Amino acid sequence: MLVSAKEMLQKAKAGKYAVGQFNINNLEWTKAILLTAEELRSPVILGVSEGAGKYMCGYKTVVGMVNGMLEELNITVPVALHLDHGSYEGAKACIEAGFSSIMFDGSHFDIEENVAKTKELVAICEEKGMSIEAEVGSIGGEEDGVVGMGECADPQECKKIADLGVSMLAAGIGNIHGKYPENWAGLSFETLDAIQQLPGDMPLVLHGGTGIPTDMIKKAISLGVAKINVNTECQLSFAAATREYIEAGKDQQGKGYDPRKLLAPGTEAIKATVKEKMEIFGSIGKADE
Numbered sequence: 001m002l003v004s005a006k007e008m009l010q011k012a013k014a015g016k017y018a019v020g021q022f023n024i025n026n027l028e029w030t031k032a033i034l035l036t037a038e039e040l041r042s043p044v045i046l047g048v049s050e051g052a053g054k055y056m057c058g059y060k061t062v063v064g065m066v067n068g069m070l071e072e073l074n075i076t077v078p079v080a081l082h083l084d085h086g087s088y089e090g091a092k093a094c095i096e097a098g099f100s101s102i103m104f105d106g107s108h109f110d111i112e113e114n115v116a117k118t119k120e121l122v123a124i125c126e127e128k129g130m131s132i133e134a135e136v137g138s139i140g141g142e143e144d145g146v147v148g149m150g151e152c153a154d155p156q157e158c159k160k161i162a163d164l165g166v167s168m169l170a171a172g173i174g175n176i177h178g179k180y181p182e183n184w185a186g187l188s189f190e191t192l193d194a195i196q197q198l199p200g201d202m203p204l205v206l207h208g209g210t211g212i213p214t215d216m217i218k219k220a221i222s223l224g225v226a227k228i229n230v231n232t233e234c235q236l237s238f239a240a241a242t243r244e245y246i247e248a249g250k251d252q253q254g255k256g257y258d259p260r261k262l263l264a265p266g267t268e269a270i271k272a273t274v275k276e277k278m279e280i281f282g283s284i285g286k287a288d289e
């Protein structure tokens with residue numbers, strides 16, 4: 001059964017480790033992440049962006065697929081199904097469809113509107129026993145070929161949103177989605193420290209987990225980050241393994257064109273990436289604590 005991310009993140013924050021949110025795109029992604037989490041006895045969060053939700057034929061399809069896998073693969077570790085960077089409408093659709101967690105990204109609204117919409121969604125989630133993530137300070141990334149360097153959130157605004165009763169808070173600390181440019185200045189630990197001192201024991205979320213050096217990840221965890229989102233890195237490892245398979249001509253040997261064979265190296269590569277991240281995040285074995 002899917003669970004809210006609230007309890008797993010409170011435990012992670014208290015235990016000074018982080019739970020990975022790995023974004024899913026299809027059946028292979030979901031299966032690879034769930035099997036790895038189960039094997040390593042790690043709690044896990046499956047992230048679904050609105051685009052990925054559309055690609056997978058809608059939120060109800062995603063809920064059906066994930067619930068089916070939890071049962072058929074005998075998954076016993078805590079798993080949350082979480083909307084990533086949801087709009088107000090998307091958040092409501094996922095609540096309806098049976099997700100166990102949502103992110104409402106109101107970071108592009110002014111702070112008053114972000115507060116009003118977040119507040120309304122917090123009330124709905126509380127009633128349904130779901131977790132909700134809010135965001136302050138937009139997280140940069142590549143948009144139309146322009147790479148934003150990642151904003152730093154205003155700690156006072158973070159407190160305003162945290163006080164609404166959200167389960168976890170994403171704050172921009174110079175992190176960006178996708179690959180980091182060579183001239184990236186790194187995470188702003190000064191901002192992170194200021195934020196973690198304000199909202200008490202709120203689990204903080206670090207987006208853009210791909211390509212952040214291990215020492216920075218560990219320092220971020222020591223400063224209150226309890227959830228780390230990873231998407232691009234699984235895509236890169238899947239693509240590299242698939243490329244290698246095809247470039248070696250394996251799709252043309254025997255029944256190598258069978259999708260179950262063609263997609264197998266990529267699926268294994270996702271497993272390896274997820275394992276590597278769970279080791280760094282310190283979540284291995286934590287499902288049983």
Ligand code: 13P
Pocket residue numbers: 023047084085176177178179206207208209210229230231232233
């Ligand atoms: P990356 O694609 O950079 O790993 O970021 C993932 C993310 O933050 C999803 O919200």
